[in-house]
Amino acid sequence: xxxxxxxxxxxxxxxxxxxxxxxxxxxxxxxxxxxxxxxxxxxxxxxxxxxxxxxxxxxxxxxxxxxxxxxxxxxxxxxxxxxxxxxxxxxxxxxxxxxxxxxxxxxxxxxxxxxxxxxxxxxxxxxxxxxxxxxxxxxxxxxxxxxxxxxxxxxxxxxxxxxxxxxxxxxxxxxxxxxxxxxxxxx
Amino acid sequence: xxxxxxxxxxxxxxxxxxxxxxxxxxxxxxxxxxxxxxxxxxxxxxxxxxxxxxxxxxxxxxxxxxxxxxxxxxxxxxxxxxxxxxxxxxxxxxxxxxxxxxxxxxxxxxxxxxxxxxxxxxxxxxxxxxxxxxxxxxxxxxxxxxxxxxxxxxxxxxxxxxxxxxxxxxxxxxxxxxxxxxxxxxxxxxxxxxxxxxxxxxxxxxxxxxxxxxxxxxxxxxxxxxxxxxxxxxxxxxxxxxxxxxxxxxxxxxxxxxxxxxxxxxxxxxxxxxxxxxxxxxxxxxxxxxxxxxxxxxxxxxxxxxxxxxxxxxxxxxxxxxxxxxxxxxxxxxxxxxxxxxxxxxxxxxxxxxxxxxxxxxxxxxxxxxxxxxxxxxxxxxxxxxx
Numbered sequence: 389x390x391x392x393x394x395x396x397x398x399x400x401x402x403x404x405x406x407x408x409x410x411x412x413x414x415x416x417x418x419x420x421x422x423x424x425x426x427x428x429x430x431x432x433x434x435x436x437x438x439x440x441x442x443x444x445x446x447x448x449x450x451x452x453x454x455x456x457x458x459x460x461x462x463x464x465x466x467x468x469x470x471x472x473x474x475x476x477x478x479x480x481x482x483x484x485x486x487x488x489x490x491x492x493x494x495x496x497x498x499x500x501x502x503x504x505x506x507x508x509x510x511x512x513x514x515x516x517x518x519x520x521x522x523x524x525x526x527x528x529x530x531x532x533x534x535x536x537x538x539x540x541x542x543x544x545x546x547x548x549x550x551x552x553x554x555x556x557x558x559x560x561x562x563x564x565x566x567x568x569x570x571x572x573x574x575x
Numbered sequence: 576x577x578x579x580x581x582x583x584x585x586x587x588x589x590x591x592x593x594x595x596x597x598x599x600x601x602x603x604x605x606x607x608x609x610x611x612x613x614x615x616x617x618x619x620x621x622x623x624x625x626x627x628x629x630x631x632x633x634x635x636x637x638x639x640x641x642x643x644x645x646x647x648x649x650x651x652x653x654x655x656x657x658x659x660x661x662x663x664x665x666x667x668x669x670x671x672x673x674x675x676x677x678x679x680x681x682x683x684x685x686x687x688x689x690x691x692x693x694x695x696x697x698x699x700x701x702x703x704x705x706x707x708x709x710x711x712x713x714x715x716x717x718x719x720x721x722x723x724x725x726x727x728x729x730x731x732x733x734x735x736x737x738x739x740x741x742x743x744x745x746x747x748x749x750x751x752x753x754x755x756x757x758x759x760x761x762x763x764x765x766x767x768x769x770x771x772x773x774x775x776x777x778x779x780x781x782x783x784x785x786x787x788x789x790x791x792x793x794x795x796x797x798x799x800x801x802x803x804x805x806x807x808x809x810x811x812x813x814x815x816x817x818x819x820x821x822x823x824x825x826x827x828x829x830x831x832x833x834x835x836x837x838x839x840x841x842x843x844x845x846x847x848x849x850x851x852x853x854x855x856x857x858x859x860x861x862x863x864x865x866x867x868x869x870x871x872x873x874x875x876x877x878x879x880x881x882x883x884x885x886x887x888x889x890x891x892x893x894x895x896x897x898x899x900x901x902x903x904x905x906x907x908x909x910x911x912x913x914x915x916x917x918x919x920x921x922x923x924x925x926x927x928x929x930x931x932x933x934x935x936x937x938x939x940x941x942x943x944x945x946x947x948x949x950x951x952x953x954x955x956x957x958x959x960x961x962x
Contacts, residue, residue: 517600
């Protein structure tokens with residue numbers, strides 16, 4: 389009897405491969421931190437990390453995420469992030485994006501692979517300049533499901549920041565990469 | 576259905592409005608940012624005065640006196656360091672603080688204050704140097720008087736040295752005066768501008784008149800004085816500048832042999848006032864209110880011209896870098912937001928041909944080369960260098 393009573397608990401931690409353990413209404417929260425890599429600007433083609441010193445240095449990124457499952461494999465949520473990099477004169481480029489995100493979660497127990505697309509606004513600050521840009525952030529994550537509550541893994545996101553300007557010649561599209569560690573809590 | 580569509584359209588429009596309403600060209604700024612070269616002077620100096628003593632030779636009063644020699648056009652300045660209290664070449668003994676400096680009569684004159692508050696006035700030896708071993712001379716001063724300003728002004732080749740003095744009475748506020756050393760002299764005497772309630776902030780000669788900006792001995796306001804004689808024996812108060820009751824921060828007179836009659840006055844809140852005909856008529860460039868500030872820029876210093884036409888002068892501001900004053904089109908702020916000079920307080924400016932040195936408060940000394948059109952050059956060792 390006791391073994392039968394405990395069966396659901398064991399079932400949650402010993403999930404069949406490919407089967408999602410989540411349902412509508414389940415939620416997740418995660419904390420992420422890692423490396424922010426400036427790539428290049430369009431349409432000028434300037435490569436940020438080229439040159440000595442480079443136009444932008446490698447930076448750091450951190451974020452908090454919340455999502456809710458709308459189906460066993462799809463979750464919708466929001467991300468709030470922050471990152472910084474340094475210019476040749478040591479000026480700090482700060483970004484604070486607010487992102488709406490949708491993810492399709494492939495589960496290969498004990499691993500899961502969310503593929504996501506985020507859209508949002510990115511508040512960018514540099515010296516006395518500021519901008520609110522449109523941000524697209526596709527990406528993928530890879531998690532090891534530790535138990536029914538916790539998962540740990542890695543994120544890889546591509547940041548496509550569209551900085552429009554009233555002067556068309558000053559409009560730029562920034563391209564960046566994020567590699568971050570993640571701790572995910574299911575509840 | 577229609578209501579949802581229009582609601583959605585409204586949200587999209589609002590989002591686009593937000594996205595395009597606050598969009599400085601940050602990426603476009605970063606992609607062209609150049610690293611500012613630095614040199615060997617401490618980067619956080621406060622510059623009290625700058626003098627050019629010979630071609631490509633600069634003296635900077637920044638606590639101690641620093642001497643620098645420029646290697647040539649597009650070259651670098653080799654600064655003699657003041658590394659310890661006992662290793663201060665070109666300085667008088669006693670760890671004195673130099674707060675004013677001017678080239679006059681083939682020597683450099685410097686106003687100094689000791690750590691205990693004792694003021695002194697030195698005339699350099701022939702190197703030039705204020706070191707005792709190099710033949711410097713201490714000039715006797717009126718007891719209790721401090722030097723606040725040193726300027727050489729007057730008709731070439733016989734200018735005078737003007738000394739702004741401050742004396743602390745037994746009680747109450749400082750009392751200010753304007754003294755002078757006549758051409759080739761070595762001792763000073765007072766002009767008629769004595770007993771003033773505000774310091775002397777500028778002295779010059781425009782080819783016809785002597786000019787001074789200082790307080791008054793009648794009230795606590797500021798005055799602009801002119802005089803036909805070097806001793807300001809019967810000074811005229813200039814009443815048609817338009818400055819009103821604002822604080823005068825500086826007065827600059829251009830080289831009269833090249834640009835006679837040009838006088839520029841910088842104020843605390845009212846912008847810049849200038850004349851090109853010895854005060855016959857005055858023009859006014861209103862103070863800029865920089866983005867992010869609710870107050871008008873305070874302008875501290877002026878120098879120039881920096882272009883071959885004699886139209887452009889440099890104006891230092893308090894916390895907003897420097898501006899270019901075109902006598903024909905007005906004030907334009909230096910636009911490079913990526914370097915520290917953009918937000919520095921520029922209190923001293925020296926124009927030496929195409930070389931420009933700017934002294935700041937707590938952000939050291941900056942140097943650049945300007946081209947014939949009054950624009951900062953962009954080549955190696957020509958764009959702004961944080962010395």
